[in-house]
Amino acid sequence: MYSPKRSGGMATVRETIRRESANLTVSERKIGDAVLADYPFGALQTIQELAERTGVSAPSITRFVGKIGFAGYQEFQRQLIGELRESRSSPLQLKATEKLGSANAFLADYARRAAERIHEMSGSVPQEQFDRVLALLADPARAVFLLGGRASDNIAAFLSVHLKQIRPKVHHLPPNPEHWPDLLLSMRKQDVLVLFDFRRYQRDLESLAEIVASQCRPSIVLITDKWMSPIARHSDHVVALPIDIETAWDTLVCAIAFVEALIVKVSELNWATAKERLEAWDKLRLVPPGKPLEEQNDR
CATH class of the missing domain: 3.40.50.10490 (Glucose-6-phosphate isomerase like protein; domain 1)
Structure with missing residues (x-):
């Protein structure tokens, strides 16, 4: 399962690729660049289509997504689709997952979150x-x-x-x-x-x-x-x-x-x-x- 974290929540695929760039091979870096060039849509295609577009083999793409923390290409794409949904979240959707904390100390808690x-x-x-x-x-x-x-x-x-x-x-x-x-x-x-x-x-x-x-x-x-x-x-x-x-x-x-x-x-x-x-x-x-x-x- 995908697990990279950062302060404030789960890291995006973009952040993870950039963080791991120094550890990638030349071919893997090429894949990462292609994903970032049209993010997130550049990887919302089949693995064969991404391989053809980058000139890198499908097994290399599988190794790439594994190196940045995914169990496979499908999980990699699920994360990207999830990010797309988050990017379109309205207050109606966010209300379902909000964490207001103590009502008696809401202002102090909100100020702490803002400072964070x-x-x-x-x-x-x-x-x-x-x-x-x-x-x-x-x-x-x-x-x-x-x-x-x-x-x-x-x-x-x-x-x-x-x-x-x-x-x-x-x-x-x-x-x-x-x-x-x-x-x-x-x-x-x-x-x-x-x-x-x-x-x-x-x-x-x-x-x-x-x-x-x-x-x-x-x-x-x-x-x-x-x-x-x-x-x-x-x-x-x-x-x-x-x-x-x-x-x-x-x-x-x-x-x-x-x-x-x-x-x-x-x-x-x-x-x-x-x-x-x-x-x-x-x-x-x-x-x-x-x-x-x-x-x-x-x-």
């Missing part, structure tokens, strides 16, 4: 990956475009509001897709598109990523979960964050923490320029910081 997820994120997102995303967002030569899904667009808006105070050329795409072409026409290859998409992924965001990747070709940064939004196949950088907190509702606490860390570091990388922009920004506000609203209204 943030700690998990600190171990699962490499510093090098954070630095690569940071470099893109901090580069003043690049315009930054942001958008999220039904709930996660609030995080995209939160990031855009802060980035706009720190640096120019930051654009939060409007929710109506009919208004996207105006901004996409200004998008250049050196620019950055940041998309937030968590499970029960949105088809319109995937379509946007597909169009942008083929026609505008900026750097696409995807912030998603361990099951991976389909946008990943169009993305240059994919940040997978923990969201399962054992309730009917997924948590976005890690997404907020990740975004806040980016905001802090973007401002610090060129504080002199950021300080100058913040000062100019405050002078143009209707109610400058420190001035009572009543005094402003008396003018």
Whole structure:
């Protein structure tokens, strides 16, 4: 039986393949790369079809799935299908498996779980990956475009509001897709598109990523979960964050923490320029910081 674990739950096949990559032979690594290139659909075919596509024998595929912890190819595929189901889980399905703990101490218990997820994120997102995303967002030569899904667009808006105070050329795409072409026409290859998409992924965001990747070709940064939004196949950088907190509702606490860390570091990388922009920004506000609203209204 498949048993690899990690903090916060069962490891995905993707995580397991990457963790075991150093122990794989050249042929096995080829199989792993093929699975990851179109995850999870790349392995939801017969073993003969996967062998033909990779140029590796069926027995080699059997050895590969055994090396990463599966009893056979069928168990390997069952795990992938299970991940697909999890990626589409709604609060209605999650309610059946939630673990609320003590009602008298729910807030304290929830805070503990949230802290555990943030700690998990600190171990699962490499510093090098954070630095690569940071470099893109901090580069003043690049315009930054942001958008999220039904709930996660609030995080995209939160990031855009802060980035706009720190640096120019930051654009939060409007929710109506009919208004996207105006901004996409200004998008250049050196620019950055940041998309937030968590499970029960949105088809319109995937379509946007597909169009942008083929026609505008900026750097696409995807912030998603361990099951991976389909946008990943169009993305240059994919940040997978923990969201399962054992309730009917997924948590976005890690997404907020990740975004806040980016905001802090973007401002610090060129504080002199950021300080100058913040000062100019405050002078143009209707109610400058420190001035009572009543005094402003008396003018």
